[in-house]
Structures are given as structure tokens and as C-alpha cells.
Amino acid sequence: MGVHFERIVDVEVSGEEAGALAERMVDWMVAEGLITRELSSVLVYSPHADEGYLPGPDWARAVADASDPTWLPGPVAVVVGRNHHVGGQGEDEAEYAVCPRCGTRTVIINYPEEFRPDPEVWQPFEDGIAAWKATGQGSAPCSACGASAPVTEWEWDSGFAVGALAFDFWNWPPLSETFRAEFGRRLGHRTAEHTGKF
Numbered sequence: 001m002g003v004h005f006e007r008i009v010d011v012e013v014s015g016e017e018a019g020a021l022a023e024r025m026v027d028w029m030v031a032e033g034l035i036t037r038e039l040s041s042v043l044v045y046s047p048h049a050d051e052g053y054l055p056g057p058d059w060a061r062a063v064a065d066a067s068d069p070t071w072l073p074g075p076v077a078v079v080v081g082r083n084h085h086v087g088g089q090g091e092d093e094a095e096y097a098v099c100p101r102c103g104t105r106t107v108i109i110n111y112p113e114e115f116r117p118d119p120e121v122w123q124p125f126e127d128g129i130a131a132w133k134a135t136g137q138g139s140a141p142c143s144a145c146g147a148s149a150p151v152t153e154w155e156w157d158s159g160f161a162v163g164a165l166a167f168d169f170w171n172w173p174p175l176s177e178t179f180r181a182e183f184g185r186r187l188g189h190r191t192a193e194h195t196g197k198f
């Protein structure tokens with residue numbers, strides 16, 4: 001059996017605020033008994049984190065169905081820092097981007113005819129994301145309305161996100177609706193969610 005992950009990305013928090021917010025979220029999950037403060041690298045394959053917090057005694061409270069006694073969750077990796085995140089097996093490019101100003105969808109990978117991004121279309125987004133990673137500021141222009149919007153405001157396909165804080169739940173049974181809603185409320189920001197397998 002492969003290892004899978006469920007990820008929640010905060011797509012709004014700034015790089016400067018991400019560390020403190022991560023600590024508050026860990027404090028809360030520890031207080032709820034969902035994780036412990038003990039770190040482990042076993043089963044953690046996060047691209048930007050080597051280890052995660054081991055599940056706590058009450059981890060089952062976070063999942064939709066804990067009835068399989070053989071399904072024990074792995075660590076929760078907390079990824080602080082401005083990164084792009086990909087779901088599934090992970091492409092490094094977005095399939096499309098939706099302009100936050102005019103709502104026009106820019107197709108980057110023209111599935112199913114193409115499986116690679118159009119380099120001319122992707123380049124300005126890639127540049128904007130690179131600038132955002134380096135400085136916290138990065139924009140990409142919309143070819144429809146001409147506006148240049150921050151890469152953190154563009155909407156991406158469901159397998160791609162840019163954000164300064166992410167939580168990778170390694171091998172957890174599917175997280176419950178209630179838990180994900182509460183998690184989002186405590187972050188206080190918009191989130192993106194990914195799943196994937198290794």
C-alpha cells in the first residue's frame with residue numbers, strides 16, 4: 001500500500017505571519033489530543049518538510065470514519081514558508097488560473113490535447129510565483145482584462161496552490177467535514193485542499 005496525504009493550505013497568510021499561526025494551530029491540535037509534540041520522519045514525504053507531529057490519543061476526533069482498527073494515521077507535517085503546493089502525483093505547473101479581477105480563466109495546460117503547459121502562457125505566472133517566493137510580492141497579468149493581480153489572489157485548479165502555510169496529514173483516514181471547517185475557522189483565511197499518493 002502506498003502512502004497518501006491530505007493537505008490543507010492557507011492561501012492567504014503572509015510569510016511573516018505563517019510561523020506564529022502555525023504555532024497556534026499546533027497548540028490547538030495538541031490541546032485537542034489530535035497530535036503530540038513528538039516529531040517523526042516516518043511516512044513523511046512532504047516536499048518542504050522532513051518530519052511531522054505524531055498523532056495524539058484523540059486523533060479519531062478529526063476523521064470522518066475511524067472504524068478500521070488497522071488504519072492508524074502517521075505524522076502531521078507543518079510546512080511554513082512561501083511555496084507552491086501540488087496535489088496528486090504533483091505537476092509543478094497549474095492547469096489553469098482564474099483572474100481575481102474579471103473572472104476569466106486562463107488555460108495553462110490544454111488537457112486532454114496537451115500534457116505540458118504552454119510555456120508562453122505559464123511563464124508570467126511562474127515569474128510571479130518566483131518573485132512572491134523570494135520577496136512576498138509577485139503578480140501575474142491577465143491577458144483578458146490587463147490587470148496585474150498578486151499570485152496569491154489568482155484562483156488555481158484544485159491540484160495547485162500557493163501559500164505560506166500548509167499542513168500535510170500523512171496516511172490519516174479522510175478528515176471529517178466538521179474538523180476541516182473548524183480548522184479553516186481557526187486559520188481565519190481561505191484554504192485549498194489537496195490529496196495525493198506516493
Ligand SMILES: [Zn+2]
Nearest residue numbers: 099102142145
Ligand atoms: Zn482579468
